[in-house]
Amino acid sequence: MFGFGQRTALKTRVLLSSSLALILALGLMGVIMQQAFKEKTLQLVEERLEGYLYALIAYIEYDENQLVMPDNYPTPRMEQPASGIYGQILIRDFLWQTPSVLGQDIPEIKPLATNERIFNTRQKFGGVTYFYLSQGVAIETDDEVISATIAVSENAGEFYDELAAFRESLLTWIMVISGALLVIQWVIMYWATRPLKRLMHDLSRLEQGAESIFPEDYPLELRGLTASLNRLIENERNSLQRQRRTLGDLAHSLKTPLAIIHSELDNQPVDKSIINQQVMQMDEIVAYQLKRAAVAGHRTFTRGVPVIDVVDKIIDSLQKVYRRKNVQVKTAVAPGAEFFGEQGDLMELLGNLLENAFKWCDLHIQVTIKTLIKSGRQRTGLIIEISDDGPGIAEQKRELLLQRGVRGDEKVTGHGIGLSIVTDIVESYQGELSIDRDPDLQGARFNITLPP
The missing domain is CATH 1.10.287 (Helix Hairpins)
Structure with a gap:
């Protein structure tokens, strides 16, 4: 979007893009503030001129075809020549002006229809800029209703000078604030990216053999990454x-x-x-x-294998092999249970245990598979229990079956090579395997826990 190359440093990308966004935001804020200040001030100017205009309307007296004005004016400035605020009343061909108009070139008043109004914020006249407000009114006399136009004008030069000074001051402050925020942003970025630099340093030490794994004291956002790398x-x-x-x-x-x-x-x-x-x-x-x-073993990056599909496939195959035994298999698999590893490992694991159960059972087999949830992990583990109603395994033989380093050909008869493969698979997934007696079926029960 901003023309960054693929090799542009992440820190540079963030700094440049955020700096550009910051400058644009502050610039837009400055424009909005200036416009709001201008509009509010002009609104106040219009309200002030409107007050003067209504005061002049209230002071008008028309007697015997003559305009009669009182001695008081809406503001003392209208009595002072060249004061910068001027009032005019036009009735038919007669023009009345406040004393402040003396010797001044001010905007020419033009007749307006009753209730017609004009407000001009930049009325140019004689090289001077004025605020100009005029309105047409109707004056009722005993004999008739007379149309009149009343105008109030004010020198706007001072206002626009102040607006320019405000704009310049605002621009200066925006530049100062932008500079300060950019420095603060750079400091924050340097502080925030220190863990990434440390990660690269630790990775280099791992490559050199100085470290065996990544430490666990990284920020929360990087712990998932380092934990996956450690696995x-x-x-x-x-x-x-x-x-x-x-x-x-x-x-x-x-x-x-x-x-x-x-x-x-x-x-x-x-x-x-x-x-x-x-x-x-x-x-x-x-x-x-x-x-x-x-045996593939635990894989950090792999898709989940639906457990129920593998269980059903193995049981269907073994039912055909042991058709004469008419084995009754009860399954209780948690909905959506998945095995995060190689499908071949799951087939080998469940296949060996179920084949062992079919071989030794009298009639019944129970398969229970639950999901294991660990805080902070998106993946789930498995708790697998496979039991039968066969003769079971004596306690002293269980220990021999679970001994590490004992070869399959040295183990208990009927449980050798298959269970050795199961043990290797469980170990490769950092799991646990235990054997006990099922309290209901009274046969052997194999308990496997595979962590997330």
Whole structure:
């Protein structure tokens, strides 16, 4: 709009645009103030001249075809020659003037019809500017009604000199105030943009490795940004750690099968069944670790995934697989519940837990999903509870299932790889996973909390 380039500094844009707006606003205010002052003053002038005019009308006496004026005038200035205020009365061809007109060239009075009025704020005559008010009146005598025109004029030079002085003074003050406000605006802008400079400084320190995250003592308007950046940094670090841990676990998991194969190759004859068994185990380990590596984890910038659609899709698929069990599934999903992450992670998370529930339940499964709201966050988290009426999981085995760093092939039979994937997904979203017994169904209940 103002011709700023894309690379123009934000501070420069704000200062220039706000300064221009300030100057325009003050200039407009000055014009309005001057016009208001002028109009109000002219209104007072007209009212004053109108008072003189009505006073002259009241003083008029017309007797025996002669105009008779009293000794008193509406203002003493009308008795003083060249006083600057003058009165005139025109009746037929007779013109009467106040003593102040003596030796002065004043606007010529012209006859007006009864009640006709003229008010001129810049009546030029003889090189002098006058305020001029005239009105036609009717004078009643015993014999007839006589038309007369009465005029009052006042030297306007002093008024317009004062108006020019007022305009000059107003312009001076507007310039002074504008300068002061521009300085104050610059100081405010410098103070207001300090957090942005600090943000850039902290970002530079993060790039250099001097800091690990952004501090939390930024102004309220920047806390959302720094919190999102911190989550982004934390997610990247967690992703890197997860990849390193996955590679380490893969190497560790393959060590034993490789040792068995190497040992068996030294035997004669070689037992192919042992080799095949270890190869199949290695294949399962690689598949499991690939699934772990595929966990996307928490994403700072992503659209919400409708939870109910994923739940219905998984349940429909598992109902077909376990058709003979005729499992009864009750779902209670909060309206509008969304998962802010990769849809594949949600499918893997719910799919493993529901498949486990279908596998171990007798007849009933309960799925409850609620939204988790945190103050200051636009996103919502999830509280997931999946329970069944199966045999449940013994308390001592629950702890083993939830141990970090325990590989899927080392966990409880029937709950290994799938629950390991669930644990990794929950950890990647900074969530919590717990296992207890459902008080109603009396089977295992998996409780997951995923924060916003």
